[in-house]
Amino acid sequence: MKPDRGRGAPDLDAKDFRDLLGQAADIAARHWERVPDMPAYTRPPEAVVAAFRAQPLPERGAPVREIFDRIERDVVAYPLGVGQRRWWGFINSPPHPVGIAADLIATTLKNNCAGTSQMAIQVELTVMDWLAQLVGLPRGANGLLVSGGSMANLVALAGCREAKLPGTRRRGLRAAAHQPTIYASTEAHSCVRRAVELLGLGTDALRLVPVDREYRMDVATLRQMIAADRAGGLEPICVVASAGTVNTGVVDPLAERRCRAGARVLVPRGRGLWRCRCRAPRARAVVPRHRAGRFGRARSPQVAVCPVRGRRDPGPRPGDPARHVRAPCRIPGARAGLLSRRSGLGFGSGPPAHAGVSGAQGVGGDAGGGRRALPRAVRSDIAVAREIERLAREHARLEVLAPSDLSCFCLRYVPGRGDANAFNRTLLDRTHRDGRMFISGTTLDGRFALRGCVTNFRSTLADAQVCIDTIVELGEQLEQEQG
Numbered sequence: 001m002k003p004d005r006g007r008g009a010p011d012l013d014a015k016d017f018r019d020l021l022g023q024a025a026d027i028a029a030r031h032w033e034r035v036p037d038m039p040a041y042t043r044p045p046e047a048v049v050a051a052f053r054a055q056p057l058p059e060r061g062a063p064v065r066e067i068f069d070r071i072e073r074d075v076v077a078y079p080l081g082v083g084q085r086r087w088w089g090f091i092n093s094p095p096h097p098v099g100i101a102a103d104l105i106a107t108t109l110k111n112n113c114a115g116t117s118q119m120a121i122q123v124e125l126t127v128m129d130w131l132a133q134l135v136g137l138p139r140g141a142n143g144l145l146v147s148g149g150s151m152a153n154l155v156a157l158a159g160c161r162e163a164k165l166p167g168t169r170r171r172g173l174r175a176a177a178h179q180p181t182i183y184a185s186t187e188a189h190s191c192v193r194r195a196v197e198l199l200g201l202g203t204d205a206l207r208l209v210p211v212d213r214e215y216r217m218d219v220a221t222l223r224q225m226i227a228a229d230r231a232g233g234l235e236p237i238c239v240v241a242s243a244g245t246v247n248t249g250v251v252d253p254l255a256e257r258r259c260r261a262g263a264r265v266l267v268p269r270g271r272g273l274w275r276c277r278c279r280a281p282r283a284r285a286v287v288p289r290h291r292a293g294r295f296g297r298a299r300s301p302q303v304a305v306c307p308v309r310g311r312r313d314p315g316p317r318p319g320d321p322a323r324h325v326r327a328p329c330r331i332p333g334a335r336a337g338l339l340s341r342r343s344g345l346g347f348g349s350g351p352p353a354h355a356g357v358s359g360a361q362g363v364g365g366d367a368g369g370g371r372r373a374l375p376r377a378v379r380s381d382i383a384v385a386r387e388i389e390r391l392a393r394e395h396a397r398l399e400v401l402a403p404s405d406l407s408c409f410c411l412r413y414v415p416g417r418g419d420a421n422a423f424n425r426t427l428l429d430r431t432h433r434d435g436r437m438f439i440s441g442t443t444l445d446g447r448f449a450l451r452g453c454v455t456n457f458r459s460t461l462a463d464a465q466v467c468i469d470t471i472v473e474l475g476e477q478l479e480q481e482q483g
């Protein structure tokens with residue numbers, strides 16, 4: 001490594017840089033080899049955590065090689081097993097080698113996409129065009145790459161606020177003649193509430209609409225709530241509908257006609273309400289067989305898209321499709337400067353000025369698999385989830401708690417006696433310690449569920465059997481222990 005240059009941090013010559021990349025690549029490759037069959041979760045021992053946290057702020061830099069060795073020993077050795085063939089926790093797509101490599105290139109460029117004519121912006125625009133086509137938005141739909149679903153919903157709702165309450169961007173809610181209200185089902189992701197809070201609309205403005213027995217938004221009640229709020233002098237501005245809820249993966253009824261997929265569609269369109277879809281990864285274009293609305297006649301649809309859920313890589317091809325590619329599309333706020341990258345030299349885009357970086361992954365993922373591969377990929381994730389559900393239905397000690405349109409599953413072990421919720425909470429923890437698979441938990445109608453979401457190109461139908469065997473084996477053990 002060369003001595004300091006001028007003001008700042010040490011620089012590297014090309015050879016040292018290659019050596020450094022080589023060391024990092026070796027660490028990544030060693031991890032990569034372990035991933036498919038490693039434990040789905042490796043808890044760090046308390047002593048390792050304590051020693052790590054006790055490190056003082058270093059007065060002097062250590063040799064980079066030493067730091068990397070330490071990272072491999074203390075961090076890489078205790079991973080969440082994202083990428084392991086039975087990692088079904090949260091909604092996490094597995095890493096893919098091309099995505100990993102593309103990230104390296106992107107971070108080497110470290111482009112700031114806020115302005116200037118540069119190709120990183122074109123990457124973002126191209127990815128946006130492709131995502132818009134994938135989810136069936138009309139030509140000319142506009143969007144941004146942001147850091148995730150939470151930011152996507154925040155930007156989408158910001159666009160909605162300005163469109164429905166013009167002037168609020170500048171003057172705040174003083175510009176609103178009436179208290180605005182927003183509607184989302186009780187199953188909508190918590191980031192919708194956070195977005196409403198961050199935008200200064202206040203949580204009282206968020207109306208939680210009850211769901212039906214399949215955890216879809218109850219549209220009849222939605223209509224009543226909107227009518228009552230209007231009668232009470234409030235101003236309904238937006239319905240947030242989920243296309244793939246986080247708990248059970250169902251699609252809220254969204255539009256007012258039968259879509260080409262044959263989906264039943266319901267939501268009221270009238271009086272200029274906005275419909276803001278919270279993620280629509282498998283809408284019409286992607287999962288034609290599954291119930292999913294179409295943007296149809298929605299006047300100003302906005303979409304927060306996450307091209308991750310249910311996706312399965314069909315084979316060697318460029319890239320995991322960017323964990324971070326989420327796109328609110330077609331926001332009239334574009335006119336107000338929220339989305340202005342199309343202007344070429346356009347400064348003043350959305351919040352994340354560096355997001356084009358993630359776009360490189362998006363391009364890799366989507367260009368590599370191609371549009372045709374997507375439905376196949378999605379279907380095979382869904383097939384694994386359905387197989388888990390089928391096996392659970394066949395087993396006397398298991399109960400399926402919710403149907404799913406996409407690749408989520410929710411079930412529980414039914415203990416002979418005692419509190420099933422407490423039992424399944426402990427059982428979930430046991431599955432994490434066991435490591436054969438990783439799923440999360442949720443509560444549905446007061447019942448604690450073991451919940452998974454298959455977004456993993458390594459998962460097979462045989463893995464579905466392992467899931468059931470693990471739950472039953474650990475459940476029986478726990479019952480025995482509890483006498």
Ligand SMILES: Cc1ncc(COP(=O)(O)O)c(C=O)c1O
Nearest residue numbers: 091148149150151189191246279
């Ligand atoms: C439906 C839905 N919306 C939003 C989010 C939040 O996404 P992020 O964690 O990327 O902010 C999630 C996360 O799983 C989700 O499932």
